[in-house]
Every structure is written in C-alpha cells, then in structure tokens.
Amino acid sequence: MKVTIHIVATIVGAFLCYLTESCKNNKIEENMSQMLSDTITIPYDSLLYYSKYGGDPNDRFHAPYQMVVFLDSMNCSKCTIKMLFEWNELFKLEKERRVEFVYIVSSKDTLGIIEAYNNSALKHGIHLDTCGVFKSRNPHVPSDVIFHTFMIDKNHQVVLVGNPIRSPQIRNLFNIIINNQ
Numbered sequence: 001m002k003v004t005i006h007i008v009a010t011i012v013g014a015f016l017c018y019l020t021e022s023c024k025n026n027k028i029e030e031n032m033s034q035m036l037s038d039t040i041t042i043p044y045d046s047l048l049y050y051s052k053y054g055g056d057p058n059d060r061f062h063a064p065y066q067m068v069v070f071l072d073s074m075n076c077s078k079c080t081i082k083m084l085f086e087w088n089e090l091f092k093l094e095k096e097r098r099v100e101f102v103y104i105v106s107s108k109d110t111l112g113i114i115e116a117y118n119n120s121a122l123k124h125g126i127h128l129d130t131c132g133v134f135k136s137r138n139p140h141v142p143s144d145v146i147f148h149t150f151m152i153d154k155n156h157q158v159v160l161v162g163n164p165i166r167s168p169q170i171r172n173l174f175n176i177i178i179n180n181q
Contacts, residue, residue, distance in 0.1 A: 031142040032161065038140045039156035040068065042102060046133040048110075051125030052118055062154070063100040065178055067164075070134060070141070070148040072106040081105065081113065085121035086165045098178045099151070103127060104134050151177065 069087070071080050084103065093099045103122075106129040107113050117126055129135075141147060151160040151174065159177055162170035 031144055031147055034140050034142055035147055035150070035158055035161060038138075040141070040150075040152045040158060041137040041156065042066070042068070042104070043133045043137050044127070046131065047104065047127035047129050049125055049127055050114060050117065053123065053125065055125060063094070063097050064154055065099045065151050065159070066102050067099055067151050067174075068102045068104065068149070070104045070106070072132075072135065072148070081116040081122070081126075082120050085123075088121070088123050090164070091123060093178065104129055106130075106132055106134060 067090075069084070087101065090099075091101065094101055101124055103124065103126040105113050105117075105126050108130055110128055110130055113126075113128060135141065147161055149161070149163040150158050153159050160170070160173055162173075164171040164174035
C-alpha cells in the first residue's frame with residue numbers, strides 16, 4: 001500500500017509539474033518532497049469549529065481518509081470561502097463515511113470569515129485557526145496554495161495533493177483512492 005501511495009504522489013507531483021509552467025529548478029518536486037516528508041497534524045483542540053448547520057465537532061467519525069482544504073493569507077480567504085460550495089457535490093461520500101472533509105481557515109479576521117461563511121452556500125462546517133496553529137504544527141506544508149488541498153490517510157500521511165473539484169485528473173485519482181480502501 002505504501003508503494004502505491006508513493007506512486008500516486010509521484011504521479012500527482014509530475015502532473016502538477018506539467019500543469020504549472022513554474023517547474024523551474026524542480027520547485028514543484030521539492031515542494032512535493034517537502035509535503036511528503038512528515039505526517040499532517042490537524043490540531044482540532046486549537047481550532048474553533050463553526051457551522052451554520054449546528055452539530056458538535058467532537059462527534060467526528062474516523063473515515064479512512066480526510067480531505068483537507070487549508071485557506072490562509074496566501075489566498076483571499078473570504079473570496080475562497082464563497083467558492084467552497086463547489087465541494088457540496090462530494091459530501092455524500094462523507095455521509096457514506098468514506099472520506100471526511102476538513103476546512104481550515106487561518107485568519108485573524110474571525111468575524112469577516114464567519115460572515116463570508118454565513119453568506120456562502122457551503123453545506124459544511126469550518127475550522128477557524130486564529131493563531132496559525134495548523135501551519136506551525138505542519139511546517140512541511142509548502143506556502144504555495146496548490147499544496148493546500150490534499151488528502152491524508154488514517155496514519156496522517158499525504159496520499160493526494162490537489163483539488164478534485166477543479167481538476168478531472170485529480171478527481172480520477174481521488175476516486176481511485178477512496179474506492180480502494
């Protein structure tokens with residue numbers, strides 16, 4: 001299984017390298033190696049869970065995979081939150097307990113983020129990271145935003161990097177991974 005994960009990660013890295021013309025000096029490969037160098041820690045105890053749909057963040061189930069979407073100051077968090085509704089089509093997979101979706105928004109503008117979230121069509125709660133704890137516990141996550149959407153397995157190893165909503169190739173890999181649990 002580990003060989004398969006590394007093969008998928010290599011394929012995804014090569015694909016990202018192909019997609020972005022900024023592959024000079026192997027920056028994409030370096031970032032991918034950096035991303036795979038350690039496990040991902042999601043510091044739930046340091047994040048503020050917010051949902052307009054209610055629910056207790058402690059009632060989390062343990063799916064075989066977690067799809068993490070990390071928004072920080074590198075992108076317009078308020079703008080990006082408005083576009084997160086595109087993920088709604090995948091939430092049936094969460095109901096089937098095949099994957100858990102984790103949205104982490106790192107911003108000191110808590111009220112602005114909550115307002116943007118309340119005005120969005122996203123049908124899922126978000127985790128607010130007002131102190132930058134996610135980034136400090138995961139310094140191996142590159143600052144390039146294309147590495148801020150990724151899937152981890154139950155051992156917190158990255159198994160996929162990329163956005164399955166935006167890329168048909170990443171979506172195909174996403175489906176292969178969650179269907180081969």
